[in-house]
Structures are given as C-alpha cells and as structure tokens.
Amino acid sequence: MKLYTYFRSSAAYRVRIALGLKGLDYEAVPVHLVRDGGEHRRPEYLDLNPAGLVPTLEDAGQVLTQSLAIIEYLDETHPQARLLPEGALDRARVRELAHMIACDIHPVNNLRVLQYLGHVLGATEAQRNAWYRHWVGLGLATVESRLARDARTGPFCHGDRPGLADCCLVPQVFNARRFDCDLSAMPTVCDIVARCEELEAFRRAAPMVQPDAE
Template identity: 55%
Template sequence: MSESLQLYSYWRSSAAYRVRIGLNLKGLPYDIVPVHLVRDGGQQHSDAYRVLNPQELVPTLGHGQRRLTQSLAILEYLDEVWPTPPLLPATARERQRVRALALLVACEVHPLNNLRVLQYFEHEWNVPQPERDQWVKHWIEDGFRAAEALLAEHPSTGDFCEGEMPTLADCCLVPQVYNARRFGVDLTPYPTIRRIEAACLALPAFDAARPENQPDAP
C-alpha cells in the first residue's frame, strides 16, 4: 500500500504520541495535520473534523481514502499492513502480555485524566485546578503501581516492556510517563518504568515523536 499517510495530531496528546512512535518505528513517512485541542474551543469539535472522526478525538490517521481512529487500533493496523519491525511479538503469550500492558495505560489510566474529563470537571462542576491535578496524579500513580509490579517481577521484561525490542506496550507507556511528569508525579517509586522510558527515548523513533519535537508545539 503506497498511499500517503496523514496523522491528525495534537503535540501534547498522548494518544497521538503513541501513533507517532509506531509510525516512526515502522519507518513510515507521514504528514502531521495539527488539530489544536484548546484553541477556538477545540478544533476537534469543528464540523470539518467531525466528518473525519465523529468522536471528535485525536488521533485520526488518513491512509489513502481511509480514515482510521483509536490509537491502539491504528497501531495494530500499522502492524498488519507493515509487519516489519513488529509492534506485537511472535507468540500468543507474549502478545497477550504486551496488549495487557498497553491496555493498562490506554483503558485504565489515560481515560481518567484525558482533556475532556478535566474540562468537564472545570466547566460543569467548577472543580478547582489543584483538585483536578490531584485527580490526575492519583490515577497515574494507581496505574503505575500496577505497571511497575507487572514489569519488575516478570522474566520477559528486558530493555523494553517485553524483551529487547519496543512493542505496542512501550508506545503506550512512554507518553503516559510524559503526562506523569507534566502533572508532577513523583516517579521515584517506579524504577523499572523509568529505566524502560530511558531505553525508549534513546531510540530516534521515540525521540522524534516527543511532544516538544512536533511542528505544532509552541
């Protein structure tokens, strides 16, 4: 499939960050189409963007005439269409573990501190900023306690979440560590997470995907 790829992205969106990592690991060229999640009331809510993604979320990946949504589904699509290097390992047991680690972040941690949740707290319930920040920190810390145990105590953990090559799990973990730092989470209790993050960010594919390296970063 030779059609060009367009990633509708916001520089600080952790879900878009996941997909940038995956695209970079695959060595796939793509164009960033910025969607500012705050400016103009949130450009993801515009009529034009709603046609692309009725959920009004980023990322959306354009591949030819297709418009693909949901970061984990996009990453698995990339793995099926461009299988080398793989984002999922060879055996069913390994794939289950990688998916479980990815879903821990993408389904258990990230949705609770997503922008739209925090905006709802602010605009509908008038929750003050310190309380909103504490909410975010609580759920990141809760998830990281579990992730640290799953990683530190498992013989399959290598330089990365599963073995010696980055996988779907690392694509999810690194953006969540970025969010943790952004909200002032103390990462001292999570040495395995910090070690894996450092191994990932030493790779050009991860470094190029960092929020501060995006064309729409301020």
C-alpha cells in the same frame, strides 16, 4: 499517510512513535485541541472522527481512529519492526500492558474529563491535579508491578525491542512528569522510558519537537 495529531495528545504521540519505529513517512495535520474552542470540534473534523478526538489516520482513502486500533493496523500491514510479539500469550501480555495505560489511566485523565471536572463540578486546579496524580499513580504502580516481576521484561517492556507497550508507556510518563507525579517507586518504568527516549523514533515523536508545539 496523513496523521491528524496534536503535539501534546498522548494518544497521537503513541501513533507517532509506532510510525517512527516502522520507518513510515506521514504528513502531520495539526488539530489544536484548545485554540478557538478546539479544532477537533469543527464539523469537517467531526466528519472524519465523530468522537472529536485525536489521532485520526488516513491511509489509502480509509479513515482510522483509536490509537491502539491504528497501531495494530500498522503492525498488520507493515510487518517490519514488529510491535507485537509472536506467541498468543506474549501478545496478550503486551496488549495487557498497553491497555493498562490506554484504558485504565489515560481516558480518566483526558483533557475533556479534566474540563468537565472544572466547568461542571467546580473542581479547583488543585483538585484536578490531585485527580490526575491519583489515577496515574494507581495505574503506573500496576504497570511497574507487572513489569518488575515478569522475566519477559527486558530493556524494553517486552524483550529487547520496543513495541506496542512502549508506545503507550512513554507518552504516559511524559504526561505524568508534566503533572509532577511521583515516579520514585517505579524504577522499572523509568529505566525503560529512559532507554526508549534514546531512540530516534521516540525522540522524533516527542511533543516538544512537533511542528505544532508551543
């Protein structure tokens, strides 16, 4: 398997964690999102991934994009260390938590959105940072609320094993810290993230230990 990745991409980080939790080896192909106007905008990359986003996974000659679709695919094709639970209601809960992050927080704070705010709308750095913190604060408060009052929350987002929701939560919290977001009202989120960060699969997926880290 070949993963097109950027060390700081939160979506690529999710997939790196999932691959690690399943113990799957892969070749990392770095795609630099900033240097030279962005390697993700080159024709050969757009041919693989017309959205020009990371990650992209190549597996057995097939090209897959969209981090959550990739993780569900890995879970269906490599049943070890299941990332989604068994029952339909529990699966819905885990997907709900994942989508709260992958739909409601991350896309609004993506690099290209911040660039549009600056370049097209003339937002200052302070305004862009406030924007970032606004959506993270709103989104993670929702995740905290869902986690804190559901008995299915365990040491991890769902029960006693890390899964799809944890794959999304850890990169989002990494980003939140990078932008100095206040996480003091989110003890459940912070506890779960601390527990994840002790695990080898999460440690090896972290941005700063990637081969392309700066």
